[in-house]
Amino acid sequence: MKPKNRVFIATSIDGFIADQDGKIDWLHDIPSAEGEDMGYAQFMAASDALVMGRNTFETVLGFDIPWPYEKPVFVLSNNLKTVPEQLQDRVQIVSGPLEEVLAGIHQQGYQQLYIDGGKCIQSFLAADLIDEMILTTIPVLLGSGIPLFGELEQKLKFDCRESKVYFDSVEQRHFVRKREI
Amino acid sequence: MKPKNRVFIATSIDGFIADQDGKIDWLHDIPSAEGEDMGYAQFMAASDALVMGRNTFETVLGFDIPWPYEKPVFVLSNNLKTVPEQLQDRVQIVSGPLEEVLAGIHQQGYQQLYIDGGKCIQSFLAADLIDEMILTTIPVLLGSGIPLFGELEQKLKFDCRESKVYFDSVEQRHFVRKREI
Numbered sequence: 001m002k003p004k005n006r007v008f009i010a011t012s013i014d015g016f017i018a019d020q021d022g023k024i025d026w027l028h029d030i031p032s033a034e035g036e037d038m039g040y041a042q043f044m045a046a047s048d049a050l051v052m053g054r055n056t057f058e059t060v061l062g063f064d065i066p067w068p069y070e071k072p073v074f075v076l077s078n079n080l081k082t083v084p085e086q087l088q089d090r091v092q093i094v095s096g097p098l099e100e101v102l103a104g105i106h107q108q109g110y111q112q113l114y115i116d117g118g119k120c121i122q123s124f125l126a127a128d129l130i131d132e133m134i135l136t137t138i139p140v141l142l143g144s145g146i147p148l149f150g151e152l153e154q155k156l157k158f159d160c161r162e163s164k165v166y167f168d169s170v171e172q173r174h175f176v177r178k179r180e181i
Numbered sequence: 182m183k184p185k186n187r188v189f190i191a192t193s194i195d196g197f198i199a200d201q202d203g204k205i206d207w208l209h210d211i212p213s214a215e216g217e218d219m220g221y222a223q224f225m226a227a228s229d230a231l232v233m234g235r236n237t238f239e240t241v242l243g244f245d246i247p248w249p250y251e252k253p254v255f256v257l258s259n260n261l262k263t264v265p266e267q268l269q270d271r272v273q274i275v276s277g278p279l280e281e282v283l284a285g286i287h288q289q290g291y292q293q294l295y296i297d298g299g300k301c302i303q304s305f306l307a308a309d310l311i312d313e314m315i316l317t318t319i320p321v322l323l324g325s326g327i328p329l330f331g332e333l334e335q336k337l338k339f340d341c342r343e344s345k346v347y348f349d350s351v352e353q354r355h356f357v358r359k360r361e362i
Contacts, residue, residue: 013314013316013330013339013356014196014329014330015195015196015330019336026336029338125322133194135194137341137354139338139339139340139341139356139359140336140337140338140339141306141330141333141336141337141339142333142336143330143331143332143333143334143335143336143337144332144333148195149194149195149196149322149324150324151324151325152322152323152324152325153324154324155207155321155322155323155324156321156322156324157210157320157321158194158320158321158322159320159349159350160318160320160346160349160350160351160352161346161349162346163344163345163346163352163354164344165341165342165343165344168340168341168342169340169341169359170341171341171344171354173318173344173352175194175320178320
């Protein structure tokens with residue numbers, strides 16, 4: 001299978017991944033049903049490894065829960081030097097140009113990558129290295145916050161291949177990058 | 182039927198209604214099929230009148246096409262004083278607090294209102310006066326431009342009731358405002 005970089009993330013209707021205080025409590029302020037994870041487990045099962053930025057890594061560490069990822073995690077950071085000892089066989093710090101980072105990850109045998117975290121996703125999009133985006137819309141307008149998307153030097157075309165409504169409230173879209181041939 | 186204020190507008194994936202030069206050519210850079218208007222005619226038929234800002238009004242005037250609206254149009258503007266003579270029986274200029282503007286429009290017998298234009302929609306949302314939003318996503322990331330949504334003093338909850346994919350590419354969501362009882 002061709003290597004792919006895929007995003008699976010939730011935003012508000014106005015495109016924020018966290019509110020202006022960095023909080024994400026509104027993400028969970030939605031209807032839910034036991035056993036309905038809106039495709040997360042299936043997405044994770046189809047991923048070989050995760051790539052995230054330092055902010056996301058430190059946020060997950062701060063949750064005070066057992067490490068939640070079974071798949072290897074690559075943390076993209078120029079500043080982070082070490083990871084907690086109990087995670088050293090599960091987490092690698094990577095840095096440098098994204099193409100080189102990706103080549104290194106592919107060499108380790110991980111091809112289907114879950115790209116996570118706002119800044120990390122923005123870096124991958126700026127380099128046109130995202131192939132698919134599964135965007136879940138939490139149906140709220142926040143008015144301000146931390147945006148998922150950032151500036152780009154060129155516009156990037158996608159196709160929406162599928163959309164679903166969960167709980168008569170939350171919506172999810174599957175975008176696939178449409179590259180000029 | 183209860184008066185309603187509804188939005189029907191298209192944005193890029195990153196939430197822009199025009200690019201950084203104010204251009205909207207990318208809106209039309211999508212697959213299309215004859216006779217498929219993605220619900221526009223049905224939406225317009227269910228609307229009694231339009232409310233738009235001065236920018237949108239002047240943009241439509243600048244298109245150099247016959248006036249495109251059969252329904253009455255209310256232009257929300259404190260500065261605009263007159264409309265072209267041939268439109269005087271079709272276009273009214275309104276100003277003042279939105280609640281008063283709406284009361285005046287309702288008194289004329291128009292209850293189901295199509296709220297259009299970025300600033301006008303933002304003003305209505307800021308006053309929590311939007312009941313439904315039908316948002317069409319043109320599947321492109323622009324990276325910059327004129328955003329549909331603006332700042333809000335309070336977050337506004339919606340439910341997504343329906344979503345559709347057109348042309349295996351363009352997606353449309355129907356959000357309904359969820360007010361606390």
